[in-house]
Amino acid sequence: MNEIKDFLLQLSLIAVPMFSYHLFFKGHLKNKNHDLLVKSAFWGFSILLCMSFPLDVGGEYRLDIRIIPLLLGTLYCGWKTGIFLSFIVILYRLYSGLDLGFLNTFLTLLVAIPVILYFQKSFELAKRNKRVKIAIFLSFYYCLVGVFWLCILRGFASMNIQIQTIHFLFVLFSTWLFTTLNENIREIYQLRLEIEDAEKSRLISELTSVFAHEIRNPMQVTRGFLQLLKEPGSWDKKKDYIQISIEELDRANDVINDLLSFGKPSTSDHKKVEVCTEVRRVINIIKAYSMHQNVIIEANLSDNCWIDANPQKLKQCMINILKNAIESMPEGGTVWITCRKTEDGFVEIKIKDEGIGMTKEQVDSLGSPYYSLKESGTGLGMMVSFQIIQSLKGKVRVHSEKGIGTEFSILLPGT
Template identity: 60%
Template structure:
């Protein structure tokens, strides 16, 4: 009975950091670096607790699950977290004295940590199912190394290996459970954010249908009278004022158009279209916009890039993204547009610029209502673009670095 209590205590030491992090930290701490630091601290406390209260099977038979917080802390926290947690394990184990157990700990960590760090980047970019499998495999590898060194140092006998084998089975099972738990919590958290965003978009759609047309009618009348007042014999100053007024009315009208594009019900008039042909059309349309900005557009389009979509809406989405790319380069540069197919059945459109770039926080906010990096922007154009791509069952990924540039990766289901 005492052994069962010790096992449950070990599990509690790992549940508490997960509970604290996803209940309190993710909502209150917005900076990603600060969250990783806090995550590392929580897993560090979990390691200390696991090592301080091991499961005792008898004389010199101890079992503790420090591998789980080390593994999860490294996979979710990154390379820096993994190195810090490894150093913590070695230092704390050193305080117990230098013996065979200490040498075993150091050797296992030296052989297993590089492998965990090697797979960390792949883990971060993988989907839920693959993440769980990778975590279980790395846990198995760590414990297998431990068994091998333990047997080498103390001898390969049933009496010596029974505890490490139990440790391996238990560690892999617990790794599976806790990785699945974390992934499920992350999914729920993401769904909640999407629901909050959906509520905002719903409100915008309702407001659009009520106000947009009523605002546009007096604006059109105002614009018409301003054009009538713009006579040839007016002073230059008054002509300038009228021109500014007309431009501002046009800008307001463009914002209303974005509202209407977003708020009106989507009509399913999709058809089989060639993405390459549509990209050529978009480039021709926007070419005049690049002339005064010293921007060059280069394209690389493969054959057979067929999708099922609405060509006008796809063009609207691409134009919005291209305009942002052009405007992000105040001193000019090159925008690359590449269209190709992927092995997993998608048409991939890469739009890459040499602009000012964005931080991770800015990337996360893209597509949100009223969020724009431009002084006179509303964020509605990018919001509409994201909505259009999603309506085609596609995905948008954004990679960016400050002062280097931004790359939009649009993935759309391919048809034959």
């Protein structure tokens, strides 16, 4: 029973570093050399752990599965890592004592490593199933070489053969297990990258169709009125045509500005900003528009609500959300704005209206570039607002009920 526990410990000493790399470093290291260095370090760490906690058999034999990290590290990382890992094995074994065990390890590596390095390129270019077969074959060869040198150095005792056979079978099983696991993880990671690329392509396609439609409409209207200017008619009517054309061009320009704001959100030029002061400025900016819509803005703002932000982007975010709140009340109403500092150090901005409200499905769709409850909307204004808040490491919570109203709660980290 103790032998089984020791073998399971050996498995865990390989599994933990391997999964730690995939969990914390895979895909996060953009530099290939740094990624290779980290992978080599983890495989080397596995070798040291396996050799530090071997399985003792009868006090004379010390068995471990160092071949697994040595083999997989060489096959997946290349010949440089293979040489590096081989030196780790030799130096650590030499540190443990210059005996027959060290000689056996040295001679086994001397014969086996060149063969492993020879197959490394074939392994790198092979498909998944062939990779597993190559790894199993090489571990079989390594163990065979180890048994051969053991029998040469210690003699052909039945005890030697029995112990090495058990070790041999366990190594083959472990090689199959970890190679298969590693290939599965690699496939899942590659599949995730493909899904992300497909999602980016889908979003670009949707954005393209939205902007093509939104920009084409005002351009066609402008072109039509410019053609009418060529026709005979009164100057007053032509002035109306020019004014409508200018308004349509302004609308196209707004759509383009939204696209640029979404594509390149400003994360620089941050400075200490007093949020309530900026909210008051936003209210002054939009006050005329709210009065025209028969909407009253009620504000309850605290002082000393400081954050690190770009004030222009913060105002743009507030204007987008406040404008949506005003437009959600076609018959007029009241918008309430509060700003305060929470006990956990955040600055909370709440914007509440008594407009048409939204369903849960509509709330979940907020921020999509092609989703808007307004007939002439693209959804970009809300999308840009969400991105600005995200760039400030903030959070947005939306609570809405159909026919009752909507409340936006924005939490921004204070300073």
